[in-house]
Amino acid sequence: MPRGKRRIVDDSQENLLDITAKLRTAPCVPALREAVKAWRAGGYKGITETTRLLLNHWFRTDHRLANGRPFGWHPSQRDAIEAVIFVWEFEKVRTRKGLLERYAEDLKNVRLATYDEFARYCIKMATGSGKTKVMSLAVAWQFLNAMREREEIARDYAKTFLLIAPNVIVFERLKIDFAGGRIFQVDPLIPKELKIFWDFDCVMRGEGEKAHAEGTLFLTNIQQFYERGGREDDDEPDAMAGVLGPKPPAQKLEMADFTERIALREGRLLVVNDEAHHTHDEESEWNRVIRGLHARTPLAAQLDFSATPRFQKGALFPWTICDYPLKQAILDGIVKRPMKGVAKIHEAKSDHASVKYRGYLIAGVERWREYRDQLAPLGRKPILFGMLNSTDEADDVGDWLRTKYPEDFGGDKTLVIHTNQTGEVAKRDLEPARRLAREVDLPENPVNALVSVLMLREGWDVQNVTVVVGLRPYAAKANILPEQTIGRGLRLMFRDIPAAYRERVDIIGNKAFLDFVEDLEKLEELQLETFEVGRDKLHIVTIAPQAERAEYDIGLPLLTPALVRRKSLAEQIATLDVQSFSCPVLPLRAGDKAEKTFRYEGFDLLTLQKEIEREYTIPEPQTPQEVIGYYARRIAQEVKLPSQFAVLAPKVRDFFEHKAFGRTVDLEDKATIRAMSTNVAHYVCVQTFRKALLNLTIEEQRPQLLDPARLLSSTPPFPWSRPVWEGRKCVFNLVPCDNAFERAFAKFLDSASDVTAFSKLPEVFGFAIEYTDSDMNLRSYYPDFVAVDESGTRWLLETKGQETAEVERKDEAAQRWCEDASELTNTRWRYLKVPQKQFEQLQAATLADFTMLHV
Numbered sequence: 001m002p003r004g005k006r007r008i009v010d011d012s013q014e015n016l017l018d019i020t021a022k023l024r025t026a027p028c029v030p031a032l033r034e035a036v037k038a039w040r041a042g043g044y045k046g047i048t049e050t051t052r053l054l055l056n057h058w059f060r061t062d063h064r065l066a067n068g069r070p071f072g073w074h075p076s077q078r079d080a081i082e083a084v085i086f087v088w089e090f091e092k093v094r095t096r097k098g099l100l101e102r103y104a105e106d107l108k109n110v111r112l113a114t115y116d117e118f119a120r121y122c123i124k125m126a127t128g129s130g131k132t133k134v135m136s137l138a139v140a141w142q143f144l145n146a147m148r149e150r151e152e153i154a155r156d157y158a159k160t161f162l163l164i165a166p167n168v169i170v171f172e173r174l175k176i177d178f179a180g181g182r183i184f185q186v187d188p189l190i191p192k193e194l195k196i197f198w199d200f201d202c203v204m205r206g207e208g209e210k211a212h213a214e215g216t217l218f219l220t221n222i223q224q225f226y227e228r229g230g231r232e233d234d235d236e237p238d239a240m241a242g243v244l245g246p247k248p249p250a251q252k253l254e255m256a257d258f259t260e261r262i263a264l265r266e267g268r269l270l271v272v273n274d275e276a277h278h279t280h281d282e283e284s285e286w287n288r289v290i291r292g293l294h295a296r297t298p299l300a301a302q303l304d305f306s307a308t309p310r311f312q313k314g315a316l317f318p319w320t321i322c323d324y325p326l327k328q329a330i331l332d333g334i335v336k337r338p339m340k341g342v343a344k345i346h347e348a349k350s351d352h353a354s355v356k357y358r359g360y361l362i363a364g365v366e367r368w369r370e371y372r373d374q375l376a377p378l379g380r381k382p383i384l385f386g387m388l389n390s391t392d393e394a395d396d397v398g399d400w401l402r403t404k405y406p407e408d409f410g411g412d413k414t415l416v417i418h419t420n421q422t423g424e425v426a427k428r429d430l431e432p433a434r435r436l437a438r439e440v441d442l443p444e445n446p447v448n449a450l451v452s453v454l455m456l457r458e459g460w461d462v463q464n465v466t467v468v469v470g471l472r473p474y475a476a477k478a479n480i481l482p483e484q485t486i487g488r489g490l491r492l493m494f495r496d497i498p499a500a501y502r503e504r505v506d507i508i509g510n511k512a513f514l515d516f517v518e519d520l521e522k523l524e525e526l527q528l529e530t531f532e533v534g535r536d537k538l539h540i541v542t543i544a545p546q547a548e549r550a551e552y553d554i555g556l557p558l559l560t561p562a563l564v565r566r567k568s569l570a571e572q573i574a575t576l577d578v579q580s581f582s583c584p585v586l587p588l589r590a591g592d593k594a595e596k597t598f599r600y601e602g603f604d605l606l607t608l609q610k611e612i613e614r615e616y617t618i619p620e621p622q623t624p625q626e627v628i629g630y631y632a633r634r635i636a637q638e639v640k641l642p643s644q645f646a647v648l649a650p651k652v653r654d655f656f657e658h659k660a661f662g663r664t665v666d667l668e669d670k671a672t673i674r675a676m677s678t679n680v681a682h683y684v685c686v687q688t689f690r691k692a693l694l695n696l697t698i699e700e701q702r703p704q705l706l707d708p709a710r711l712l713s714s715t716p717p718f719p720w721s722r723p724v725w726e727g728r729k730c731v732f733n734l735v736p737c738d739n740a741f742e743r744a745f746a747k748f749l750d751s752a753s754d755v756t757a758f759s760k761l762p763e764v765f766g767f768a769i770e771y772t773d774s775d776m777n778l779r780s781y782y783p784d785f786v787a788v789d790e791s792g793t794r795w796l797l798e799t800k801g802q803e804t805a806e807v808e809r810k811d812e813a814a815q816r817w818c819e820d821a822s823e824l825t826n827t828r829w830r831y832l833k834v835p836q837k838q839f840e841q842l843q844a845a846t847l848a849d850f851t852m853l854h855v
Contacts, residue, residue: 077129271290338489731759
């Protein structure tokens with residue numbers, strides 16, 4: 001989810017806007033948050049090497065999609081998958097009872113599970129915060145461990161996955177991501193060095209399996225496993241069913257083919273429930289189906305995903321292990337910010353909805369028109385959503401919109417979705433509704449307004465809803481979950497653009513509807529901002545290049561990467577001299593001198609043993625070849641080159657035979673084999689080779705020139721919510737700035753007499769320089785500004801508040817890029833870093849004033 005300026009994740013830094021600890025949550029969540037945070041800070045102890053490699057790839061490596069745009073998982077998604085890995089893999093808590101006993105702060109009023117045969121965790125994530133991304137992370141984690149780890153570990157992990165949707169609309173939304181394994185191809189989920197293990201297929205409901213695959217994900221909706229019964233015994237009101245879907249019935253059909261196909265597969269099953277608030281009843285057929293699957297194919301775990309995992313009286317599922325609340329998602333800009341419209345509008349005395357609510361409808365249309373005009377330069381179209389009391393009212397308002405505003409809402413530009421008494425979409429509207437769910441956000445789709453009796457259920461994840469007009473009450477007895485209702489309009493419109501833009505959805509409604517919105521505020525402990533309908537005009541700041549400013553356009557050369565990861569280290573490994581390694585002498589027998597004098601990384605032998613006891617274990621060895629082979633594989637994994645196993649093995653043998661024990665030893669001796677097999681020997685061997693090889697994994701290469709001058713004017717328009725400077729010497733209408741310091745620096749560049757043109761380098765432009773972090777991960781660095789001085793020299797400029805080791809590596813990479821660009825283009829490029837304190841003290845008048853300090 002590429003949002004805002006990308007920064008290196010610093011796990012030691014607190015997020016000052018993180019308020020999750022202050023909000024009410026499920027009983028296990030507070031203690032788990034602290035435990036996972038400490039576990040992360042401690043280096044993820046007690047996990048498999050496969051999991052370690054995945055976590056490093058996902059969260060400590062910068063990624064770019066096929067279109068060149070940066071990609072990164074949001075911290076909330078990282079928190080969610082880390083919580084799952086921590087509880088299941090590190091803590092090995094595989095029952096809900098065990099979870100509560102270990103982490104619940106207060107067991108008062110907590111419901112204990114009636115059935116508790118397998119691990120079951122709930123992940124609570126606000127609507128629109130990317131639950132599907134976390135599902136894909138969980139699948140990759142389980143499957144790759146099942147494929148790569150040794151048998152006694154791998155057998156606990158799943159190779160088969162069942163993803164269950166509550167209805168057809170959610171199924172079709174998930175199908176977009178999982179059909180053909182799309183999400184595993186588009187998102188950078190699988191490290192290159194692990195793709196050899198990725199033999200995986202995704203099978204949609206109604207599809208047959210293709211060629212056999214080691215791993216398979218089956219996607220269906222729960223109705224595949226049972227038929228809908230009547231509603232005679234359904235105690236959920238129609239209104240609630242309209243939002244959450246009908247209660248799963250008790251009448252069971254003969255199991256569909258997925259059950260048999262899953263049972264034929266070897267190994268364990270991971271079940272993932274989307275919109276899992278439907279599973280609150282332990283006796284529901286949904287839960288019975290899963291328990292039946294477990295009886296035939298043992299479950300590794302069941303993961304329940306929902307924005308609102310609550311029982312009908314409001315309590316959160318006690319097996320919730322992660323909670324990313326709506327309030328936090330709004331603060332983080334992961335969803336739109338709901339804004340309540342304040343208006344003194346009187347309802348007319350009429351039986352016709354279009355007359356009775358005309359004031360609200362006109363206000364909604366006028367607000368929608370403001371969005372239409374503001375979004376036009378950005379190539380996006382807004383959606384107006386209206387909620388009425390009955391299908392007759394919906395038809396009346398739909399006809400009124402088409403007649404009153406034919407240009408905006410005439411004909412198929414307004415779509416009325418009917419629901420029957422159960423809250424389901426009427427059969428005659430089902431196919432248009434399905435098509436709408438898939439296509440309504442597309443620019444070519446004609447629909448500008450949706451009118452319905454209820455805010456549409458899960459799966460209606462329309463991104464372009466900007467105005468909601470609510471004209472119906474929701475009775476308290478219906479136990480409607482407010483976030484499920486308002487949440488349909490919260491998904492971001494600009495999630496594909498890495499820009500610092502704060503999106504919003506405006507809510508206009510009568511008192512009955514706004515009273516319901518206030519329930520959301522109470523439930524989520526938030527206070528929505530307001531705007532005065534008809535007076536507070538909408539203004540979206542759009543940054544766009546201006547044709548009349550072409551003289552200030554700047555072109556940046558496009559170079560091939562200067563750093564690449566080597567595909568082979570065979571030659572480098574062959575020249576390694578293990579005798580030159582710096583490492584402590586390992587003890588050969590208990591009580592020998594090496595045991596008493598051992599020191600490594602500040603630890604004595606006993607302390608190091610305790611420190612790594614959960615992290616380093618190897619199978620009981622019988623021969624030295626087994627130990628050497630195991631260590632060679634582990635070292636190859638550490639340096640992300642698993643194909644180097646064969647060339648590493650002889651070096652590992654030399655290390656143990658001639659170096660590790662301070663003298664030459666007989667590797668066939670049983671005492672030597674035992675000494676080689678200790679956790680400490682394991683740790684020292686792997687880390688010693690890792691240090692020797694890590695710097696060799698990245699190869700510098702001579703860049704090639706792909707484009708001598710990619711112009712800033714090629715940047716597409718983008719919205720912006722942070723500070724701006726109205727610059728004269730910039731090709732953009734406004735200079736987008738991330739903070740007050742950048743704005744002050746932009747003002748300086750604009751006034752500097754020796755600067756002829758400058759610009760902030762917006763991330764949307766996509767200019768980045770590769771560098772390596774301290775763990776030799778390839779990262780992307782995005783410089784702040786570019787400028788041209790009066791001599792024609794081009795400058796990459798970085799404004800910096802504080803210095804870190806990471807900053808030094810970026811500086812070196814920028815210097816190297818400037819040298820390469822200068823040589824390849826015959827145009828001088830230079831790099832300059834401007835620390836904030838220096839900027840404030842110097843009060844420079846020209847760019848040259850800063851360069852003099854670096855001479």
